[in-house]
Amino acid sequence: MSPLRPTGLWRRAAVLAFAVLLAAGVTAPDAFAASPHRAAGTRLGDVRVLARFDRAAGQVAESVALEPGGGVIIGMIPARQVVRVAPDGTVRVLATMPLPPGGGGTTPVIGTPVVTGVARSDRGAVYFLYSSGRGGLTGIWQLRRAGAPRRVVPLPAGTMPNALVIDRERDRFLVTDSAGGRIWQAPLSGGAASVWSADPALSPDGFFGANGLKVHDGAVWASNSDRGTVVRIPVTAGGGPGRAQVRATGLAGIDDFDFTGRGTEILAAINQTSKLVRVGSDGSQEVLLDADDGMQGTTAVAVRGNRVYVTNGANLAGNNPDLLLARLRR
Template sequence: MPRLSRLSRFPRLAGIATAAVALAALASAPTSAHEPTLTDPRVVEHFDFEAGQTPESIALEPDGSANVSFAFARQVARLSPHHEPRILATLPAVANPATPIVGVAVTLGLARAHDGTLYVNYATGTKLTGVWRVNPKHGTVKQIACLPKNGLPNGLGLDEKRGVLYSADSINGTVWRVPTKAHPTRGCVKPKAWATGSKLQPLPPPAAGVGANGLQLRNGAVWVSNTDKGTLLRIPVKPNGSAGPIETRATGLTGIDDFAFAFPRHDDTVLAALIASSEVAVVRPNGTHSIALTAEDGLSNPTSVAVRGKTVYVPSASYFTTPPNPNLLLATLNKHHHSS
């Protein structure tokens, strides 16, 4: 792959990165003794930026290994301790990509089914833009949903019970819903605009132009982050599968990308990747937040978070950092949960 120009990939985002670092601290609140803390941060994997190994999204395996999407390499890879990344699949090359904001074809949101099947968002600016199914055993890929070529399908979530995927479109400010099963003869299916509205939309220039970004499912709701607006949103799923009113659960999260829930069941405490300021924030159920990890711990434009037991996984794509340092950081989650 030819040498990559970091700042040219996200020209508008790069312009606000420095300002975002300063703004992120303004909305932070003091840390409570009863909330989770992150300790023992350590970078366990370093990646090759020149080869496009910019980890964007993460989905964990039962054994603790991690699947990641390498955005600029158009790849899905598996990371295991003390091993080089194993490439599970490479998405097809695009002759003339016209992806909004980035200009090149990129793999973004990633989700895993219980049988090991992986789903990934692929943004190209062409008819290949959509949700793709990856067979990790055979390395085969198939487009199962056609998403708007003028969009940027970013975060991705899987509801296996309903048999649907939710994809957050950062440009069109839409959460798309698509079935996991492709039609046997019609090829990829067209999506349903499941949730729309101003809360999901990006801001106009000079903002980055990135609205709905990260996406996670939680207790009968779809949670979405809005990068431009620094918000964390909750969208209830009605019994008939339609979207309920969009709720704003947190504000002031400047440069929020994807996120994860700290607890499997207890409450809605969130660990959020703040990409521009190279931080991870603990977002409390009441909407306030504090910073748990910073660039001093090894973060370099983190893009997503995953939690397995007491282990927190944070991939960093290093889009704006010089020199680049894309990596995977692990930290220990100390669950000082307070029930009141």
């Protein structure tokens, strides 16, 4: 989820932004038609808008889960929605979560209930995170072919679940808790969650700590928005966490990230400055897309083969939440 930290009043501004998104009458202009980025050393081309979202309805694109055939599942804040984007850009709402008792004002950090991370299992089951404070709705939810979504893993009301991944090797969910600076685990079959890691490298520094999350090459990787870092935590033989290692710094406002397929090279969505940054295995950094390419509050990135999907939340920057599709040039 995208915290943004543009000024010393960043926390107040972030909360205010979510309130503004909920207000009626917000009108979004036409989405920016991004053109291929031509900066020297670029690794992306053929950048285009695949889908545009309704900011007035709170459709702030937050997270991405890829489906076979080019479809995409996206979590929307604060519309409390899960949507599917077809390969042709058609958008369909799959679920809208109810408000908790009292309206969700007890939701940690931001004070309004939100749908955040999404994930898809190998069997096609779609899961998502709902953070709603007190009221018994916070946790991991599963879409069903018929009927309302069902909660499969409850999480404490004081957590801010943000990114959701499926650790296929160990049949478990992993979830970042941005408020608590932790990573939770729970059985893929559902049930009780437990803290997998509360390493200090995951902790917030005033607002959002652990945010994006991936499992890669025998380790769990997480971004820390406040600290501008990417952290690698080795997975032990028993499935527990090893000692955390900071693998990248200088990425203030980082949200989600994904691996390109070249070792530990990643593409990082930098929400604060509306950029997509390539971070090499050696820690070197290169801006691939920025505001001139239509980046507005960049929230998530997902790579499949030579396709790169990027969501723009436009929460504290711009008015055009959308989904971009680009081609990765290797």
